[in-house]
Amino acid sequence: MSHLVVNSTVNGEPAEFLCEPHETLLHALRDTLLLTGTKEGCSNGNCGACSVLLDGVLVNSCLVLAPEVEGRQVTTIEGLTPREGLHPLQQQFLENAALQCGICTPGFIVASKALLDRNPHPTEAEVRHFLAGNLCRCTGYDKIVRAVLATAAAA
């Protein structure tokens, strides 16, 4: 099968990679660019574990074809982590014990960043509405919602 060359920007750096035409962005990130912080939970857009930002907009990377990111900006959990220390959301997730197994955590943090970027002081109802595309099976969401609210309150 012939491969396509894709030129994009991933986490602020130019990324040129090869992919099959049917390949998802999720697989290109994980298997080609080796950015395994983006997780695969369902591959059909129902769990949010593969959440990334595409030109700043929250998407499920399992529902984006890799060739679609030609010329576009992708931000993953790896790109959200600052050079020193942690992103405030990462810090609040830790301090609020907002993770148990941790597999959904990168997706929740990316989705929460997308929320706070457009609504820096959301209500609990707004947090719950925005994060409804991300499944967590461990926490019952209580501490996740609190971590996001705490991040907003501290900003």
Next chain:
Amino acid sequence: MSDQTVFKVIGTRPVRHDGVDKVTGRALYGADVRMNGQLYGAMLRSPHAHARILSIDASAAEALPGVKSVVTGADLPAIADKFAATGEGAINLRHLSGNILAGRTALYWGHAIAAVAATTQTIADQAAALIRVEYEVLPPILDLATAMAPGAAPLHPDVVTNELGEKGKTPSNVAEHFRHEKGDIAAGFAAADVIIEREYKTGTVHQGYIEPHSATAQWNADGQLIIYCATQGAFGVRSEVSEILGVPISHIKVIPTEIGGGFGGKVSVYLEPVAALLSRKAGGRAVKMTMNRTEVLAATGPTSASIIKVKYGATRDGRLTAAQVWMAYEAGAYPGSPVGAGSGVILAPYDIPNVVIDGYDVLCNKPKANAYRAPGGTNAAYASESALDEVARALNIDPIEIRMKNAAKEGTRRADGPIFPRIGFVETLEAAQHHPHYTSPLERGSGPRRRGRGVASGFWFNFGGTSSASATVNPDGTVSLTEGSTDIGGSRTGIAMQFAESLGIPVDQVKPQVVDTDSVGYNDATGGSRTTFATGWVVYEIGQKIRTELIARAAKMLETEPGQVSFENGVFSNGAMNNIPYAQVAADLDKTGGPIVVSHSMRTKGEGTAFATHIVDVEVDIETGKVDILRYTATQDVGHAIHPSYVEGQIQGGAAQGIGWALNEEYVYDKNGKLLNAGLLDYRMPTTLDLPMIEAVLVEVPNPKHPYGVRGVGEVPIVPPAGAIANAIFDATGVRMMELPMSPARNLAALVAAAAPASG
């Protein structure tokens, strides 16, 4: 429990040791493993719920460029019946072998038939689709009534009923019928003023962990087999692979990755032996197999659908005089539903003098049931706590009051035998009774929106089991703590905290790590709510031994006897005369006798049992049948909370899973046994929008058998939710929901039926 009453570490809320790895995405889970030259596996699964496999022709698959190996059930050695403990019940290894690759018969939709390894995932998937299987389709058995009917066609020619301990003579889908008896049931009902007898049904549900199963295996020419996988128990994977493939355990090293949830569903193997066989046939190249979500739902987990009949007798003043239970659980394709555990849970909170419980383990053409958090407990308590609510209403007694009146206490004998040690059930009831949630009035709603409040309690056994660990004191004063218990929800930190408390150092000086099966002594799986209890106890003992040794070293440095040296606040002191900081003693270990390395292993007992009482307010839209959870409070005897945040997290997460089971989750099969909702859109687990904050009330009745009073906390919170919600729906609408899940469609049908004028 130790008489130490002031704790420095236990009860605090430190950031977990593996936290940064997990919030930055650097933590490596099952599917993140990548070995040089690895191949990718794919599984061909049965498109029929029940079919004889007449032939398998893999020639077209093998001819596809890039395909390196193909395996089928014929590649598995025949093995005899042998039962192995998983930490969540026992498993027959012969059946486990048949489950990971079918033998002569496909027993459920999605049953693994053959597997392929190829140079890319795309080629592997294409090759699997090229394998031609000739099936003789057989009628599927998809419900308990059909499976148990006299003359029903048996799934297995070699499964007979174990009838009250006696083996039957003819094949049957009832693998076991057991009975627990206590007192005189007829006399108990004769003494009752009120009798309530009801029948409940519950659907098949899945554990729903977000991480699909993944395993990577490399089987070298020297016979050494390495397996990376996300598992609740690396040692269990080692022994199961050893038995299924006929390989000595000394040839197998299992390297556990981080695990993305399990809830019991990752205590036994699925892919590991298959990836190993593919690797051996491919000349020892590593083979990675990862399930997709459809495979996870179709062929792993789930927990049993059930039918449960409960009959209670009570006196006018609310004393339970008798209880009779009939419970049948679907085991799926192989024996081993959690009906045994369910029978221990169902009446456990109450001191009832006269009891009979009959349990049935029943085969059908659905995936083999696996453990799911307090296995068998949620559906059992849904039935018994719904019926108890009816008793309370018939007698006009407050639901917490009737539970209080009949509560089991230290010394009460359960119907299944054991006598309770010190337990905190009454304390959970008191905490619920006095909680502002229970004492505040409920606003009843208006129009089509009806509000109600419900209460239910629950029990779980907990498990102790075997743990091992070792610790090395480093020259900088940190301690490397090596353990073999899968950390599925923060247990590294809960264990490190107990170690730090025992030794007397800050928890951030402990470096816990979970290692492979060659690098630490045996550990049972993380299951049965045992890890913080058992592995915590092991590291307590290690901490005590290191403390003793450090005091001896400090005594040398202080030129005195160990008996003269105390260790407090990081300082070794010889009375007022002289002292030396911990860091100095650690730095000078080489000069005082060499490194300090301590290992310890224990078969723990005295795990203590867990009780919980939940309160829920619901709003039912009687025009749509939809139920919203308005407020949720969970009280639980947690023994002694080591890290309160993670204890709360277990309670909140367990309650959320119970709410999903109660309201939405169920497997939907067509008449041919095809699973129609094998995806997370239609297998509907709770989202952020479906839940309110869940208030966890930690009731601490320390377990007297554990040095720090620990009880397992992880499982019992999933037991009460379905009963509590059913009782709240009745309170809101006057309609009793007799089947789980209480989904909008089912609720609406029940509401409409109740509103219809009685015919005739």
